[in-house]
Amino acid sequence: MPGGSIYVQQDEKYTGSSPQWWYEKFWREDAQNRRRSRYVKAGVGLVVGALLALRFGSEFVPFWGAVTAGLVAAVDWFIDWRSFRATAVWRGARHGEAITGRLLRRQLGRHGYKVLDGRAIRDQASIDHLVIGPAGIWVIDNESWSPDTEIGCYNGRLFFSEKYGTKWAKPLVDTAEAFAELLTRETGIQVTISPMLAVHCGLLPRGGVVAGEGLTLIKPRLVSRRIKAVDGVVFTEEQIELLARTAARELQKV
Structure with a gap:
């Protein structure tokens, strides 16, 4: 059960009926969709990085494609993490x-x-x-x-x-x-x-x-x-x- 919140009644929180409880539930259930979306974005980053490496005559096309894909995935993960962390006080986690x-x-x-x-x-x-x-x-x-x-x-x-x-x-x-x-x-x-x-x-x-x-x-x-x-x-x-x-x-x- 997600942690309690200092801004809502605790008995409501643990019945599973509070907005905080549902928010955390849906967030966890949506994890697979977020991962799939991240893979797609990383794939696009891979292609873009490789094309840019070819455009500038680099000898390390696979390397730069992988670097770009990794950066795109990292930025996407950070945005997701930051949006969830922004709700920490409301959820009672901080x-x-x-x-x-x-x-x-x-x-x-x-x-x-x-x-x-x-x-x-x-x-x-x-x-x-x-x-x-x-x-x-x-x-x-x-x-x-x-x-x-x-x-x-x-x-x-x-x-x-x-x-x-x-x-x-x-x-x-x-x-x-x-x-x-x-x-x-x-x-x-x-x-x-x-x-x-x-x-x-x-x-x-x-x-x-x-x-x-x-x-x-x-x-x-x-x-x-x-x-x-x-x-x-x-x-x-x-x-x-x-x-x-x-x-x-x-x-x-x-």
Whole structure:
């Protein structure tokens, strides 16, 4: 039975009725068709490689044909592997917060940013990551939808296929405001926090970013890049240190 998912009810998962279970089932059953398709593509690559070798007068026609066939097969395998791996968080095979947290620390740490994972105001909503740095403060959560879910913004409203996105946007926006109020009160530094949602699976518009209802939805690999692209310096090193210490003290670790 495929592994459980942190984003769906586990009892449903193991009844074999969840979308994740069916996705993995069909993926495995389609393996033979994918192999056949790869053989055909490799065969075409073999012919093309041989013809190119003949065209340029090479003495190693079979060798270059085999090399081209191998490259075509390898690229086709990588594309299949990457498309399946892109659903790992949705399927429960990987944890989105671990992926995003690792990216944030690796890409922002040397630029003066502090990253705190798994924080909450006591007895209130929690977030996966709090990022504090020279250009501002962000709260970042992780979420994943089915691979065919189209995510977009129309007339200022978020949509996840035919569903409104308010149920995901409002809690995170409210949490960002609550965190900002707490940090402002405890440090005396005026704080505004921008909320982000790292989307691990689902169809975002070209560019991997969509914004609406006060929330930015973005591919995990682009989060750090977007933060670093913000112009200006909002906080000094001393303020960043004070805000990070205060957040670590006042926000409950979850």
